[in-house]
Amino acid sequence: MKRISKHITGLLLASGMAGAFASAPVSTLREALVEAMTESPDVMASWYDLRASVEEQRVAQGGVLPKS
Numbered sequence: 001m002k003r004i005s006k007h008i009t010g011l012l013l014a015s016g017m018a019g020a021f022a023s024a025p026v027s028t029l030r031e032a033l034v035e036a037m038t039e040s041p042d043v044m045a046s047w048y049d050l051r052a053s054v055e056e057q058r059v060a061q062g063g064v065l066p067k068s
Contacts, residue, residue, distance in 0.1 A: 026032045036043050 026035065037047065
């Protein structure tokens with residue numbers, strides 16, 4: 001979960017969305033991340049791109065595992 005939180009935080013910073021939520025009061029980073037993920041199409045698109053790349057890596061790794 002920590003690794004995913006790091007990725008989400010990086011996505012927020014990379015997309016410039018971190019400053020967009022400065023006007024909306026949130027009490028925790030978790031609340032800010034949840035709001036960003038549910039309200040921003042750019043962040044959601046980045047999230048799905050990240051998940052797709054993780055799945056592609058798993059598929060590639062599966063190709064080198066022994067078959068039973």
